[in-house]
Amino acid sequence: MKRVIVSGLILFVSQSIFAQTEQSLMEGSGKIYVVLATVLAIYAGILIFLTIIERKLSNLERQIRE
């Protein structure tokens, strides 16, 4: 649940940051920021995957310890 809230928050913040300058930023400089956004999306995806494994492992560790 916490994860959903956090990722929703990140999405909202990035949306509002981009909202005003979105057109000029993404269309300008030869659209290089589209590539940056793509790479950041992949980075975020990998981080989410790692976080999920991290949490599962922590749970397992706790259960084994108990």
Next chain:
Amino acid sequence: MLKHWWKILGALLVLYTLIAGFMIPLKPGIQEVTPTNAQAGDNLSLAITGYNSHFKDAKEIKAWLKYDSTHYIVGENIRDSTQTLLFVDFKIPTPLPIQNESRRMTLILTNEVDGYSLLPDAVEVVPMGIDTIMGQWGNTIGGLHEVKGTTFPYRNILYETIRNLFFHVPLWFAMIILFFFSTIYGIIYLILGNSRNDHMVLSLNQVGILYGILGLVTGAIWANWTWGEPWSGDVKQNMSAVAILVYLAYLVLRNAFDDYEQQARYSAVYNIFAFVALIPLLFVLPRLYDSLHPGNGGNPGFGGEDLDNTMRMVFYPAIIGWTLLGAWMAQLARRYMALKHAALEKDVDF
């Protein structure tokens, strides 16, 4: 350390992809011209906006407007204003070679610094009723400059986003490779048993699904600023979304059984069918319909124009790098599964 060589290799290849993919510049090209239409008989003064061009540095700039393969107009009075802005005059002769037919002419520009570049359909010329003979048609062009250098191809509309080829496309290639190995391990599990093989299938599928979803997301980002909308219902977009759903169903199916043996066995069988469905979804169906993706609608996959040798030098390492990185993530997931499985067998209370 030695047994982790492939993880290091994967990380290095992805790092190389990121650095080379961002640092290598685009080939100079023509971004736009104004005006975009003219009348036969005009003395057209064309403002040419270049991309990554060096008009001020260049000594010998030449320009032509191409009507067809035997009719060219030579540009005169070439004035550079900045590195990326150039003015060229074209005296458009009248009558046009094919009378009463308007046509979009291709602009050809060459100089010794940037090499030559084209802008197809740059200027639309419409015929004029009266024949005032001025200017001349040339029937050949010559002296195009070939400049060798490490650059990525310049494409209008795409511009720098051509670099997404190293980030969006390898995700799909890596996904298919991961799913292929998960199918192999599924078959091995069905023959030999052993929960390790089942965990291989599950973990590879998890990472494959992650890559698939990331492929859809990165594709939507790329499409939004090149095709105009994130999801245009393109056949390849739809089919890859279906493919992801097929594999998501694998995860759902696993949870449908309580008994582990049953769970592993049934899902391994389903996994084979999922891979069999993947091939037509990604490789056959998109080819039967018109698609915005290159390599579909009957076109060959990677034409020489879309993927030149410089891009290959980054693209292929990118596929290997993302695949190895995915295998690493899958290994972490599998080791977690093995731990949990072992804990379950020793009757640790969950």
